[in-house]
Amino acid sequence: MSSLRKNSTNSSEDEAEKLRRGPWTLEEDSLLIRYVDRHGEGRWNLLAKRAGLRRTGKSCRLRWLNYLKPDVKRGNLTPQEQFLILELHSKWGNRWSKIAQHLPGRTDNEIKNYWRTRVQQQARHLKVDANSAAFRNVIRCYWMPSLLQKMGTQVQNETSQRQALTMPEQNSDSEQCGNSYVSWSESMNNISKVSEFAEYQTTPFSVFGNNGCNTLASKDCYSYDNTTSFCDVETLNLAATSALAEGFPDPIGNCHLADNDWVSDGFADHGLWSMGELWELKSFQ
């Protein structure tokens, strides 16, 4: 970017020879759109030349994929999408493009930005490493449940208008959760399936039951109140900070249960729980 500004001070002749960098103009955008419209994507270097763009192929590709492509979704990530990112990141780490494949219309860049600006920032506020077990617990015990709650609220609004009640679609490569098989990721790709899921669940929080992680955490930190969303960053912060203060250095211990120690086992053996595992917890109770 800085070189762009350097370029702008060069003589116009030099500039004409050089490739442009930095923000795209409307004119460049329309050239790119028109060219892709006629000739399709790919062969980006050639495309850049033929379309009359003084840009690298790389730059054209990025602009198209991250911004101009018609199916690129703009705007805030929905709770469903956020949940999915947390879930998939726990599985795959920083494999942004792989994660993006499961969020139709979202780019790897966008997901990466979300992770850096929201998730890592949260970790910084809590003064923990974003990859630490303690922070993963915060995500699992507070963030993901709060997103589930948000989704539940949304979905309940949606489904209150719908008559049909169907069970979540069964899926061969899904995870086993008690008697039912649910592929969460599959479901997340389809809002209507999420609706069905929530309808089936009645309330998303029932996933955690009486001995669920959130309930457990709330015992020490705050109590869950159906009327109040604690999904906002501040509340999340408060809750998580107090959780950390209570001794997250040993996250396993922190999440122990008075009556039942399965959470300890879960913490000991896994990273973030998958949705399938959450379902398993439900069926466990």
Added chain:
DNA sequence: AAGAACCCCAACCGCTGAGAG
């Protein structure tokens, strides 16, 4: 009102792997 601090995100960079010659 103004400057500082913070946040978001578009765009860049360097690296890697695949495929063609």
Added chain:
DNA sequence: CCTCTCAGCGGTTGGGGTTCT
């Protein structure tokens, strides 16, 4: 094989907008 080109990926930067003091 080796080299070159291209596409794609993940990490990083910095401009501009917003919020805070």
